[in-house]
Amino acid sequence: QPLSSEKYVVEGKNVTLSCNYSTTGTVNSLQWYRQYLGAKPEFLLQVNEYSSKSEPDLRLYSKATKEIKRVDLEIFSAAVSDSALYYCALSLITEFAPLLLLNN
Template sequence: VRVLFFCTGNSFGDTIQPWFPEKHDSDGENVTLSCNYSLTSGTNANIQWYRQYPGAKPEFLLLVTEYFSKSEPELRLYSEATKEIKRVDLVIFSAAVSDSALYYCALRPTVTGNSINTVQNPSILSRTKSSETA
């Protein structure tokens, strides 16, 4: 498995960025994608995860807050934010070649009024069968 992250910017000083640029895992292992975030507005973070397969539109996977984790057993996904260190993790359990896609973590702080800001950072998860990994 090879994971790549790309940063696309920030909004009103709130940012979310990948925790590591590249990662390699074998087929069938759990894969963790992590992003660090920073909030200047003093609000609580709502973090969304999306997945995009080649030639397809991004699909929403999970919403996690700094106070509530989220699990999607049928998708083999779990996400949790750690407020103290401002990091959010997405775990793909028993990752398979079919999980190869572009993954996005998006930060949407909870704010008053009608203002909603989203910052996205895509990550590419490329899987190869364990017999093909070096």
């Protein structure tokens, strides 16, 4: 769930996008995607609940905070080319029960 629907920033300034999440499952990873108008979403970066990640070439930094169930994406030195729709997503760890196959 986004914390705000739109962000306005002065070119050259940093901007932080935040996303709250709620789940009863175990989080495997949290991802950020960017979608330009008329284009498909593109993957930016991925973190888990205990890590942060930096993508210097993209001027991006992301960090998840498990205690408050929030993941942030910071864009450094924002440019007009950063104008897009940003998505956060999460993937859960799927646990399977042991399976016993019996042959008659």
